[in-house]
Amino acid sequence: MKRRIRGVIMGRLPGMITCRALDEFIVDYLEGALAENDRVLFERHIRFCPDCRRYLARYRVALEAGERILSEMDEPVPQELVEAVLAAVTSREP
Template sequence: MTCQDLADFLMDYIEGALPQTQRDEFDSHLGACPPCIEYMKSYEETIRMGKTLCDQPDAPIPDDVPEKLIRAILSARAKSAS
């Protein structure tokens, strides 16, 4: 197994979707290749960073819906209701 093989199948490895034989090859490669361990960690961190972007319900929301847009939405509703 090469570093490229590891990158190709990293998602399946992390999700536990690899057959045991291939998983053993992964583990063996990781045991001998510290850069690939760092690569895997940063891949996982990439996923976490994306998720956190959306998972912060308490994060401040910029109050920047333009007043003109709010008026346009309400006006469209008033027209369709009349």
């Protein structure tokens, strides 16, 4: 609840996106696919929001672990498994 209120307040500051908006950008950000303007907004939010900073760090670790596992496997990994692991690791709940 606290997090949501803070996200709404942040979204009202000039040049600040909400936590939810950040969520939608996170994969593009990690892949370097964000436009310059969006990347600036993203990084500004990360600087001011400890929740999203933690979330981004965990997301990055999960993605890197996933890529390492994939590169070591011969068999294709089922998409459900990838999604389940990502969802578990990147859950915002502690």
